[in-house]
Amino acid sequence: MRTLKTSEAAAVLNVSPNTLRAWERRFGYPKPQRTAGKHRLYTHGEVAALRDALQEGLSISSAISRARESLSSDTSTLIGALQAFELDRADAAMEAALALRSVERSVEEVLLPSIREIGERHGFDSAPWAFAARWATDWLQRAQRMAPPPMRPAAVLVGDATRDDLDPDALALKALQLFAVRSGARVLVLPITGVAGLTEVLGAFAPQVVVIAGAHASDDDVARWAYRVRAASGALPMTLYRRGGRADAARTTARILPDSAGEAHRLVLDILDGRPRGVAAPAEDEIAQPDDRRQVKAS
Amino acid sequence: MIERPRLVALPGHGERSRPDVHFCGHCGRRPQSTDIQPASRVCSRCGLGLLVSAPPDAAPSPQDPFLLVDGQLSICGVSRLAEQLLLTSETDVVNSHIGDLLVPADVEIGGPESLVNLIVHAARGPGETHHVVLRPAKEYGIRFWARIAPCGPPRAALVVLADGRA
Numbered sequence: 001m002r003t004l005k006t007s008e009a010a011a012v013l014n015v016s017p018n019t020l021r022a023w024e025r026r027f028g029y030p031k032p033q034r035t036a037g038k039h040r041l042y043t044h045g046e047v048a049a050l051r052d053a054l055q056e057g058l059s060i061s062s063a064i065s066r067a068r069e070s071l072s073s074d075t076s077t078l079i080g081a082l083q084a085f086e087l088d089r090a091d092a093a094m095e096a097a098l099a100l101r102s103v104e105r106s107v108e109e110v111l112l113p114s115i116r117e118i119g120e121r122h123g124f125d126s127a128p129w130a131f132a133a134r135w136a137t138d139w140l141q142r143a144q145r146m147a148p149p150p151m152r153p154a155a156v157l158v159g160d161a162t163r164d165d166l167d168p169d170a171l172a173l174k175a176l177q178l179f180a181v182r183s184g185a186r187v188l189v190l191p192i193t194g195v196a197g198l199t200e201v202l203g204a205f206a207p208q209v210v211v212i213a214g215a216h217a218s219d220d221d222v223a224r225w226a227y228r229v230r231a232a233s234g235a236l237p238m239t240l241y242r243r244g245g246r247a248d249a250a251r252t253t254a255r256i257l258p259d260s261a262g263e264a265h266r267l268v269l270d271i272l273d274g275r276p277r278g279v280a281a282p283a284e285d286e287i288a289q290p291d292d293r294r295q296v297k298a299s
Numbered sequence: 300m301i302e303r304p305r306l307v308a309l310p311g312h313g314e315r316s317r318p319d320v321h322f323c324g325h326c327g328r329r330p331q332s333t334d335i336q337p338a339s340r341v342c343s344r345c346g347l348g349l350l351v352s353a354p355p356d357a358a359p360s361p362q363d364p365f366l367l368v369d370g371q372l373s374i375c376g377v378s379r380l381a382e383q384l385l386l387t388s389e390t391d392v393v394n395s396h397i398g399d400l401l402v403p404a405d406v407e408i409g410g411p412e413s414l415v416n417l418i419v420h421a422a423r424g425p426g427e428t429h430h431v432v433l434r435p436a437k438e439y440g441i442r443f444w445a446r447i448a449p450c451g452p453p454r455a456a457l458v459v460l461a462d463g464r465a
Contacts (some may be wrong), residue, residue: 014339019346026347027390054340058367058455059324059349059376061393 002044002099003033009042013051029064033102045100046071071100078114082132090135103143103182107175108262111136115171124168133166140174144181151184154272157207157236158189159225161243162214169242175261176241176268183269192217192225199232209271210238211257211264215244237271242274319352324376325389327361348376353457357428357448365459367450368397370422372415375455384460385435401458404432404442417447421456433460 009030019041023029030047031039049067057063074097081089097106115136122128158177162170173189180187181267188205189197192212210229212222227237238254241264255271257264321330325348342348351367352358359365364381368374374397385400392400418430421457426449431439433443443460449456 013341015341015346019341022346052367054349055455057349057375058351058451058453059345059389059393060341061377061389062375063349065394 002042003041004047006032006040006042007102012047013054023060023064023183027060027064029068031298043100043102049100071108074110075117082114082118082135083128086130087135091139094139104179104262104265107140107143107178108110108260111139112171112261116168119168124166130166131170133171136171137165137174140171140178144178145179147181149182150181150186152272154185155207155209156180156185156187156268156272157202157205157210157221157229157233158187159192159210159212159229160214161192161212161217161222163216166212167216169214169216172220172242172259172261176211176213176264179261179265180268183265185224185269185272189193189295192221195225195228198225198228202229202232207233207236209239209268211239211268212242212243212254213241215242239268239271247253309394312357317355320355320358321350321352322358324348324351324367325379327359327363327378327380345379348378350457351376351450351454351457353448353450354426354428357446357450357457357459359457359459363459363461365457366397366400368418368422368456368458370454370456372397372418382458393450398436398460400436401443401445402436403431406432406434416460418456421447421449422454433458 004012006017006020009032013020020030020042024032024040030042030050032042034039046067049064049070053063053066053070054060057066074093077096078090078093081093082089094106094111097110101109115132118132119126119129140234158173160170160173162173163168177187177189179187186205188201190201192214207229210226212226222243230235239257240254241257242259243256255267257267323330323342323345326342326345328342328344330350331343338347342350359378362380363378364384365378366374366381367376374392374395377385377387377392382388387400396415397418398411399452401414402411403409414431414433417431420426421429428446428448430444430446433445434441443462445461446459448457448459449455
């Protein structure tokens with residue numbers, strides 16, 4: 001992904017850096033990432049889309065709306081590729097998305113909405129859904145393999161309460177797992193139904209936060225597993241992710257994570273970093289990427 | 300001998316003597332440069348609007364609230380003063396239908412067609428300036444005397460609001 005500094009982005013748009021910052025405040029676009037030194041980094045794709053839209057717009061708002069629309073075409077391309085069962089084209093669509101966005105935003109803004117759209121069109125028990133979900137699972141796993149090794153002393157234990165890989169919540173869980181790994185945490189996913197030998201595993205893994213994800217497993221299974229985790233590792237912060245109506249009904253002090261994988265990830269990071277409840281999490285692009293973190297460590 | 304049909308310029312057309320003036324779609328001010336075609340379309344004074352041009356008699360002054368509407372009747376821009384006057388934000392209403400924000404004052408009797416026709420006429424037609432009385436779509440008892448004229452680029456309708464007849 002090609003990025004631009006504030007001065008470079010301002011030059012592309014033929015405006016001053018102050019104007020660019022004013023647009024960010026008023027319109028929320030272009031949305032920069034931050035370097036370890038808190039400097040803004042704009043994605044070239046967003047800036048180029050805005051430059052083109054400004055030529056044909058009547059206001060900054062309408063130009064930004066048009067630029068956002070042009071960026072959303074990646075979603076249409078991915079849906080088209082998956083509906084035509086063309087895996088290479090689907091991979092290419094994600095490559096195009098990655099040229100304009102971070103991995104996190106590509107997953108949240110392109111991959112997950114596209115897969116959900118296919119499920120809603122064909123049904124979550126259909127063959128096209130299975131085809132798309134399998135491809136998405138594979139893509140997320142590939143992305144995870146390319147993530148750098150753990151950089152922070154943080155360990156997240158995930159209790160997988162989803163049905164299987166074709167459960168719509170399973171993809172969101174894999175996205176959350178990818179984001180956590182990319183932020184430098186160690187992540188261990190265990191099925192909620194497997195309690196035998198749990199103590200030994202947790203003794204070696206030493207989790208700091210627990211995420212119970214998915215709505216398929218019963219509350220009894222979840223309670224049994226959570227009890228074993230508590231017995232093995234002590235009173236860890238417990239969170240619920242995509243438990244559906246079960247989370248509301250459960251009489252528990254567990255914190256409920258938002259459905260968005262990105263927002264859930266930010267909240268998990270807050271818990272890991274010991275931020276008090278209610279303190280606003282930094283924006284996704286304000287979270288330093290693993291590469292930035294290495295620089296911080298080295299300096 | 301049969302005379303071939305030919306195009307004839309009508310009096311008054313194609314004789315615009317005064318060039319269009321540029322103004323910012325947000326603050327309504329004129330560009331600092333005296334150039335007819337500014338180098339950047341972004342207003343160098345406020346940085347929050349694009350420079351648009353309109354006939355001199357129709358262009359707003361910095362004290363005039365105004366809106367920019369395209370030929371599909373979508374709101375494309377709302378000036379800072381119009382945001383205050385209509386208690387809205389440009390980012391909230393951009394791409395909305397103009398009828399969601401403003402309607403003819405006599406909409407209950409005549410329907411919205413008069414406003415629709417004037418906007419489409421300004422955005423697509425030859426582009427004379429017209430005057431019409433409008434009111435907010437969801438408020439009664441308030442009247443704006445509006446002038447509607449062409450503007451651009453791209454071609455659109457400029458709706459300048461005033462609290463009395465000019």
